[in-house]
Amino acid sequence: MSKLNMVEAINMALLEEMERDNRIVILGEDVGREGGVFRVTDGLQERFGPERVIDTPLAESGIVGTAMGMALNGLRPVAEIQFDGFLYPCLDQITNHIGRIRNRSRGRFTCQMVIRVPYGGGIHAPEHHSESPEAILAHTPGIKVVIPSTPYEAKGLLISSIRDPDPVLFLEPKRIYRAIREEVPEGDYTIPIGKARLIKEGKDVTVIAWGAMVREVFSAAEKLRGDNIDVEIIDLRTVFPMDIETIVNSIRKTGRGVIVHEAPKTCGLGAEIIAQINEKALLSLQAPIERVTGFDIPVPLLKSEHYYLPNPKRIVMAVKKVMSF
Amino acid sequence: MGLFEEYHPLKGKMFQILRPDGTLSPDIEPPFSDPETFNLYKKLLFIRLADQRALMLQRQGRMGTYAPIWGQEACQVGSVYTLQKGDWIFPAFRELGATWMMGVPLMNIFLYWMGNEMGSHAPEGINVLPVSIPVGTHPLHAVGVGWAARLKGEKIVTIAYFGDGATSKGDFHEAMNFAGVFRTPTIFLCQNNQFAISVPRKMQTASKTIAQKAIAYGFDGIQVDGNDLFAVFVSTREAVEKARSGDGPTLIECITYRFGPHTTADDPTKYRTEEEIEPWRPLDPLVRLRLYLKGKGLWDEDVEKSLNEDAQREIDQVVREAESVPNPEVEEIFQYVFEQIPPQLKEQMEYLKESLK
Numbered sequence: 001m002s003k004l005n006m007v008e009a010i011n012m013a014l015l016e017e018m019e020r021d022n023r024i025v026i027l028g029e030d031v032g033r034e035g036g037v038f039r040v041t042d043g044l045q046e047r048f049g050p051e052r053v054i055d056t057p058l059a060e061s062g063i064v065g066t067a068m069g070m071a072l073n074g075l076r077p078v079a080e081i082q083f084d085g086f087l088y089p090c091l092d093q094i095t096n097h098i099g100r101i102r103n104r105s106r107g108r109f110t111c112q113m114v115i116r117v118p119y120g121g122g123i124h125a126p127e128h129h130s131e132s133p134e135a136i137l138a139h140t141p142g143i144k145v146v147i148p149s150t151p152y153e154a155k156g157l158l159i160s161s162i163r164d165p166d167p168v169l170f171l172e173p174k175r176i177y178r179a180i181r182e183e184v185p186e187g188d189y190t191i192p193i194g195k196a197r198l199i200k201e202g203k204d205v206t207v208i209a210w211g212a213m214v215r216e217v218f219s220a221a222e223k224l225r226g227d228n229i230d231v232e233i234i235d236l237r238t239v240f241p242m243d244i245e246t247i248v249n250s251i252r253k254t255g256r257g258v259i260v261h262e263a264p265k266t267c268g269l270g271a272e273i274i275a276q277i278n279e280k281a282l283l284s285l286q287a288p289i290e291r292v293t294g295f296d297i298p299v300p301l302l303k304s305e306h307y308y309l310p311n312p313k314r315i316v317m318a319v320k321k322v323m324s325f
Numbered sequence: 326m327g328l329f330e331e332y333h334p335l336k337g338k339m340f341q342i343l344r345p346d347g348t349l350s351p352d353i354e355p356p357f358s359d360p361e362t363f364n365l366y367k368k369l370l371f372i373r374l375a376d377q378r379a380l381m382l383q384r385q386g387r388m389g390t391y392a393p394i395w396g397q398e399a400c401q402v403g404s405v406y407t408l409q410k411g412d413w414i415f416p417a418f419r420e421l422g423a424t425w426m427m428g429v430p431l432m433n434i435f436l437y438w439m440g441n442e443m444g445s446h447a448p449e450g451i452n453v454l455p456v457s458i459p460v461g462t463h464p465l466h467a468v469g470v471g472w473a474a475r476l477k478g479e480k481i482v483t484i485a486y487f488g489d490g491a492t493s494k495g496d497f498h499e500a501m502n503f504a505g506v507f508r509t510p511t512i513f514l515c516q517n518n519q520f521a522i523s524v525p526r527k528m529q530t531a532s533k534t535i536a537q538k539a540i541a542y543g544f545d546g547i548q549v550d551g552n553d554l555f556a557v558f559v560s561t562r563e564a565v566e567k568a569r570s571g572d573g574p575t576l577i578e579c580i581t582y583r584f585g586p587h588t589t590a591d592d593p594t595k596y597r598t599e600e601e602i603e604p605w606r607p608l609d610p611l612v613r614l615r616l617y618l619k620g621k622g623l624w625d626e627d628v629e630k631s632l633n634e635d636a637q638r639e640i641d642q643v644v645r646e647a648e649s650v651p652n653p654e655v656e657e658i659f660q661y662v663f664e665q666i667p668p669q670l671k672e673q674m675e676y677l678k679e680s681l682k
Binding site for chain 2: 025051052056057059061062065066067068069070071072073074075089092093096097101102103104105106107108109110141142144165166194240241242244245
């Protein structure tokens with residue numbers, strides 16, 4: 001088994017799935033000859049040809065709208081949107097068509113497809129390249145939203161997403177595309193969609209995160225160990241459908257919680273998680289749940305980006321606050 | 326010279342076979358035998374009466390908001406009549422005629438407009454998508470289905486129906502562009518009915534014709550008399566044959582006129598006068614076909630009366646059936662969103678059931 005980063009793990013998942021199922025096609029901007037701007041689809045066009053790994057015109061709504069048509073006619077498209085900020089033109093197709101077609105045709109037409117999007121900040125990118133739109137997507141009926149946090153997770157979750165009968169938005173935390181290496185087995189394995197991962201057990205406080213924020217939570221937990229605070233860490237993995245059971249079980253145990261996300265605070269998924277905890281485990285709470293999030297502002301350019309992104313220091317502060325309530 | 330060369334959009338000619346007085350353009354043979362023409366007239370009439378009935382049902386509070394097709398029957402009958410089993414259509418929301426011609430029962434169509442999603446469940450084997458209400462967003466799906474067919478080696482054709490307003494949308498441009506680049510077997514069938522709700526055609530685009538837009542995308546476009554069943558059929562047949570043999574997409578601009586309101590919620594007197602409509606009346610696709618059939622000795626008032634009675638009887642039956650479909654159960658609004666109902670939706674569904682007790 002070799003140690004891979006997330007880019008390599010996703011590439012491996014795509015390659016193995018395309019070998020297994022010839023209905024799978026990849027389409028997007030620069031995904032073919034160039035192998036994608038992040039090299040996620042590197043080598044796939046050479047292997048599978050330009051009819052299965054397709055360089056499209058520069059038109060995001062066109063990419064996902066035609067991908068939906070391909071899915072209606074039995075292909076299994078995996079569309080790539082080059083950067084998070086360019087997903088917005090697709091929201092019409094995603095909201096009005098892709099997420100609805102099964103329901104509005106009462107099951108007559110379905111749309112098995114994946115839209116991969118590198119997302120989030122922290123790579124000193126230009127404007128419109130650091131967005132975290134997961135709450136918008138989670139709020140959209142009929143689609144699933146999956147966010148991996150490590151290379152191993154990325155491969156297993158992507159395979160599940162490709163095989164899932166419903167449309168999946170697969171958000172890839174580009175900040176950790178190459179930051180983590182871990183053992184990723186060759187061959188088939190899946191990680192179920194809709195199940196969170198309890199990464200580390202702890203007795204004092206539950207910290208919930210996803211994507212690139214999981215690594216920040218780990219650093220914070222290390223620091224907190226010095227203060228004798230034992231953190232339980234949950235990687236949400238799927239933001240819709242959300243694994244509320246795992247969250248609630250953990251809160252029932254620890255009585256305290258912190259939610260970390262990069263997206264803006266107002267109406268972010270942290271708010272939904274708190275509401276779910278209040279509905280199902282209010283009496284277990286020893287303190288109000290804290291949120292460590294981005295702010296309700298456009299993500300700043302690189303000179304100020306560090307102000308915006310949640311970091312271990314802010315997570316430690318939040319944990320200490322809930323511990324001392 | 327091929328049809329698309331002869332009627333190249335920049336030549337400024339509209340393709341017409343059946344003239345408004347019911348006679349044929351010189352040197353052009355009608356595409357149908359007399360019995361076939363008569364049979365197609367019956368279909369046009371049935372669609373018009375079904376459309377009128379839908380309007381009436383809405384006025385009586387028995388149907389929701391409805392978008393009537395009055396005047397556009399020939400565009401829809403003529404184009405669908407060129408298709409084969411396995412072909413696909415992607416309607417906008419004014420396509421009762423095309424949808425029914427594809428073999429979707431009128432019952433389904435009425436059921437949908439009465440507010441039941443089950444109406445959009447086209448019978449298996451009939452590839453008609455549900456109506457697409459966000460204007461101009463669905464031609465992309467027609468391109469995608471056609472593209473997939475090409476990759477799979479299927480010889481099918483897809484038709485996207487839309488109006489003049491849709492051509493202003495970004496997704497229309499993206500669909501045309503993708504279709505051109507990947508040579509998908511797609512027909513873009515624009516029913517230019519002169520209005521997008523209240524905004525006239527000339528306010529949508531400074532292009533002289535909509536057909537000429539095809540030139541920019543590298544494929545054929547043609548302007549056709551959309552109230553001429555023969556011309557719509559012949560031009561679409563040409564486009565369909567071309568698409569099926571791998572020679573890519575075509576844009577057909579059917580010049581027609583929406584005699585009715587945009588929808589039952591619209592008041593067209595706000596934006597057009599009776600004098601404005603008057604010149605279009607003699608161009609009505611049914612009027613014209615009647616004159617033609619009359620010339621052949623196949624139509625008179627008695628024939629019309631009997632066709633009317635037969636159609637109305639059939640429509641009565643459909644209305645009875647549609648109105649006797651029981652209202653959906655609570656489960657139905659949850660169970661089709663995903664293949665399996667996720668826990669959150671299950672919880673919400675149980676709550677709703679409880680609240681209804």
